[in-house]
Amino acid sequence: MKKAEPTKVAVLGASGYTGEELVRLLLRHPHAELVAVTSRQYVGKTLAEIFPRAASYSVAQTLEFSEATPEKIAGQAEIAFLALPHGVAVEFAGPLLQAGARVIDLSADFRIKNAATYREFYGNEHAAAELLRDAVYGLPEIYRDEISQARLVACPGCYPTSILLPLIPLLREKLIEPGSIIADSLSGVSGAGRKAELDYLFVECNESVRPYGVPKHRHLGEIEQELSIAGGSAITIQFTPHLVPVNRGILTTLYVTPTGAAQRIEAALHEAYATAPFVRLLGDKSLPDTKNVAGTNVIEIAWRHDPRTSRLIVMSAEDNLVKGASGQAIQCFNLMCGHAETAGLL
Amino acid sequence: MKKAEPTKVAVLGASGYTGEELVRLLLRHPHAELVAVTSRQYVGKTLAEIFPRAASYSVAQTLEFSEATPEKIAGQAEIAFLALPHGVAVEFAGPLLQAGARVIDLSADFRIKNAATYREFYGNEHAAAELLRDAVYGLPEIYRDEISQARLVACPGCYPTSILLPLIPLLREKLIEPGSIIADSLSGVSGAGRKAELDYLFVECNESVRPYGVPKHRHLGEIEQELSIAGGSAITIQFTPHLVPVNRGILTTLYVTPTGAAQRIEAALHEAYATAPFVRLLGDKSLPDTKNVAGTNVIEIAWRHDPRTSRLIVMSAEDNLVKGASGQAIQCFNLMCGHAETAGLL
Amino acid sequence: MKKAEPTKVAVLGASGYTGEELVRLLLRHPHAELVAVTSRQYVGKTLAEIFPRAASYSVAQTLEFSEATPEKIAGQAEIAFLALPHGVAVEFAGPLLQAGARVIDLSADFRIKNAATYREFYGNEHAAAELLRDAVYGLPEIYRDEISQARLVACPGCYPTSILLPLIPLLREKLIEPGSIIADSLSGVSGAGRKAELDYLFVECNESVRPYGVPKHRHLGEIEQELSIAGGSAITIQFTPHLVPVNRGILTTLYVTPTGAAQRIEAALHEAYATAPFVRLLGDKSLPDTKNVAGTNVIEIAWRHDPRTSRLIVMSAEDNLVKGASGQAIQCFNLMCGHAETAGLL
């Protein structure tokens, strides 16, 4: 069902790292035509002026940032990507949907299905709780069909993607103890966004390794929601994020107690991702490395059984800006438009 | 009991990163006089030629690397530091001791008390098992008195130091479940030593985050030995090392199940390290960061109780070359010679 | 004249950084079909095993490294890329040409037209001097037509590219004093190749900035050859390379004494590169930054007139592995096959 015409798309709030990555991926996408980008701070500037790397694409020389209304955007674009901050995206989604656009939201605003859970993790009432029911969690390997039909896709956070893809097949098959899950994650600094804060200055991050957000990071809300769905009961996990001095990449090490045999665990992962173009199962042959996935939409997954402790260690590596954000959004876009899942992503 | 005369010391095998750091620390030590350094590859070169950073010390302009025998070394120096590779140090320790020198070994050769455990983790028979009985594990905060009297000190590995100091007080007081311990460690690249291997090239490490040695790293031998002593029974732990692109630093995140109350845990750590000059307890006020300890002999320790999972998370940060190796060796040296524990380390 | 069938290509010596980059670019090239890769050390391994990043391409799962003879390669591929070390490429070029293949050499073996100059800079007699006459210097912006017809293309070095593109138009128009040229270049560590040498270990390069090869770097041979051709007389320049801790990128700052007016200099550069898809002239609006070109085939060029000193400062930034090596080789390939110059490079 590949369409002859490229799909017209808009990116709202394209001034941060995920916005820039989204623009870059859309400019080289064979089936997308970028018709609008918005950013309050860059109104009137061309894409090429703000993102020098985009300057090689002719459309970047002419397309200017605007402050277009949702209605105007919906008149131009079939699909609107929201690269807006949490709490801002929620204001745009409703009007865009009402005006006829389909929405792919990269913020956290529509990831949590339960308004009370949203309040627990984000500290305020959800501003458009009526839309939560329709939002589809944008993890293509898990919700391929739902995403295809969705009008509102809530793309997962970067940490959740690195934790959910390794664990969901194991929970679905009841191969691990749900209460045993410990996720230890290391993130590159682009995960903090393009924010002028002292904590993310070069000198503060270079030659620094540090945990943060211990013990209750906001991403736990969506992680536990999706793990609980997979496991069939409420799951609470341990999660510790760390900041490490790389631009891009998340490396997650998961510690779980297996209840099934090693072969069944291996089989569950291979079956789950047999046809997934972006999941690279390393098994016990090698170990993941963020440098092998940086700039790509691939997630690497490896696992080891420790006979000394009877634990299973599962490790994953992804690019937080691609598979953890903008690449995954494009993957959703491809499913929504009937393009090949890998279009524009190889 | 501070001595009037500086103690004469020698460094054997001073060509790697720990050797260089040891030399640097000894050159600025107010009570040490470096009288000999050995290195097969640098014979005849001065310290200043091989270690440009040492060139500011006048002795570095004249002191040349030699291939002196243990007997000759023992004739010149009261204390010999062994910065030799594992398996080589063991050949030098006996002759040095016999010739009258006291030995501070930075290799792994004398850390394991049980020859069978040594064989399990290092793959060969111990070449001087008769010395194991006399070797003292060089963790000053735990074995202060034994080190003072020791003739042979086996300095702990870098990972073990970062795991043992946070956990030993909790195990001694039976405040955590011994079987629950998971240690997730991140190490800077100097931990791999100065070896010309592709894996440690700049381009292979920069922008890379990766686990390695999963699931059975050699350091487990000494870690479990010391935890078992503290806990009073055999303890097996989970340990995953990762390589991150910094020169120096180890950040360890420990996951344990507490059996005692939060206040007792806090009290146990504060009591254990009340007079320890190099242990900085952050409690729940801040989180450790390798950049706050790089170049120093300090280990930072923080902890958080997670009410959602009932787990305790303990985190530590140290410089792998200082508190994790050469600084700790100097700390042992100070104890052995009756100097202030902090001499030359502030 | 775009061809219907993809062009069959081989890469010889694909084990270093330029080889890996070449493979990556060829795998995603719409008009290239990679049919053979050679590497003595990796014989029998698949591309996916050696280059994890290539594993997303199906051909990488099956194509194995071989030690095929030039004759066999020429039987399979129309074009052979040589990513072999200097001094080795020269042994393969002749047999490949004789067997009917066209050759794109990324080594230094065929860049110098004069065998005496070759001897001066490389220290030995040229092993196939009879081929030098036919070799075309693979700088597409300068030798577009010659490359299209060439049977043997000698791709420029990374430093030369960053120096020649900014200066050639100014020398052709006699707008700068030939004797005044000073080139100060900063290179990322991948420029040193994938060699297991202490100097390029992470710990030796990270937090290090250093000059090297002062004052006579080998690249001077080809730089001065091409500048002399452009200027119409023998030109000698000053050139100092430095190593800086980034994976990719060369930043060159050029100091010259202008003889023409500022407008003429600006006009010369704009005219020279009006239709060059990979030259981004920043003029006086912004300054080059390697992060804006990393992973792309673009070279950024900016310039400033200093009224205080009457000098002209010209600055360029490129990715040493792409525009400085493998991307430029693909650009040559496109010209040789009649593909769009940008095919596979956007």
Place this chain on the structure above:
Amino acid sequence: MKKAEPTKVAVLGASGYTGEELVRLLLRHPHAELVAVTSRQYVGKTLAEIFPRAASYSVAQTLEFSEATPEKIAGQAEIAFLALPHGVAVEFAGPLLQAGARVIDLSADFRIKNAATYREFYGNEHAAAELLRDAVYGLPEIYRDEISQARLVACPGCYPTSILLPLIPLLREKLIEPGSIIADSLSGVSGAGRKAELDYLFVECNESVRPYGVPKHRHLGEIEQELSIAGGSAITIQFTPHLVPVNRGILTTLYVTPTGAAQRIEAALHEAYATAPFVRLLGDKSLPDTKNVAGTNVIEIAWRHDPRTSRLIVMSAEDNLVKGASGQAIQCFNLMCGHAETAGLL
């Protein structure tokens, strides 16, 4: 003339990188007693809270940041270090001097002797021009005696130090052409200060190499002033700073046309710095590397004659925060108080 009692010192504006480094150096200085630190933003916080690395010194546990007036500071401290921003230091110097303190200013406010030159480079009238006459430029290797007697020392900028020390002996001896000087400098990111600006975020600096401030950087004012004094006539130079991804370090490459013989150049440098404890002359044996001086007060200087171009290349490496700022300030302090020049700096 070593004093028995430590000298009481204060640091004003100790919240940036140079302030922190100054505090660190003063805490470990054997003859300094830090009695006051000021910072508007940190009033009431202890040194240990703001600078975790200082926490090992007991005074850091109790000494709090204040907003003390110059008069109060002068009542407590004999010497006041100003680590305040440019344009702010000038307001404090006068009152401090009048109240009897001696002042070591690390800002640019008193470096330029000529008020018109100050206006040219800093854009505003000097707020205390009457003090310029008394200020001594704090380059100890050049102004040792004047600094000893000074009441107001203006510490050089980081770039100037790296350029002046290599060139002043050559200009004094008329061994180079004054009009030929080109200085190409590479600086670590701490040189930009601890400022929450997008340009200095980790992601913007890591994997980035870029020139800035072309062609007229503010430091030119003091550089040309001091070169002109050394050369005996007005000198204008070319200077291009670049930002490279290291925390600390400046590497400067100087291109000059020699007028004297190679031996005279070598002799001039050796004579000038025969007794300078922090100038390490590498001659033609090795090349400078910022990693060999990071964290130290040493400047490395090397040189090469290029017979092909008849130019002289002089290269220097220093730590911008130590020899380029706070270490040099301590060196001045030592001279002012009659301490050994190296006190607290080895």
